[in-house]
Amino acid sequence: MSPATATTKGFAVKCILCGEEGNVHVDLHDVASFHCNECDGDFTLDDVKAVLSRWQTCIAWLESAPALEE
Numbered sequence: 172m173s174p175a176t177a178t179t180k181g182f183a184v185k186c187i188l189c190g191e192e193g194n195v196h197v198d199l200h201d202v203a204s205f206h207c208n209e210c211d212g213d214f215t216l217d218d219v220k221a222v223l224s225r226w227q228t229c230i231a232w233l234e235s236a237p238a239l240e241e
């Protein structure tokens with residue numbers, strides 16, 4: 172009988188402070204608080220939302236560019 176294979180479940184997100192992937196931890200007592208073991212930084216869900224909002228604004232502007240005629 173072969174041993175059971177463990178499957179890791181998660182989200183491949185990067186730290187918004189240092190960009191490292193795989194080191195962001197969530198506080199189960201306050202799930203809107205995160206800690207990165209790579210840079211030892213702390214950030215919140217609101218910080219992540221602010222980063223995403225800036226990118227969404229940038230993406231909307233980029234996508235508003237007109238298509239060029241060939």
Ligand SMILES: [Zn+2]
Binds near residue numbers: 187190208209211212
């Ligand atoms: Zn980090």
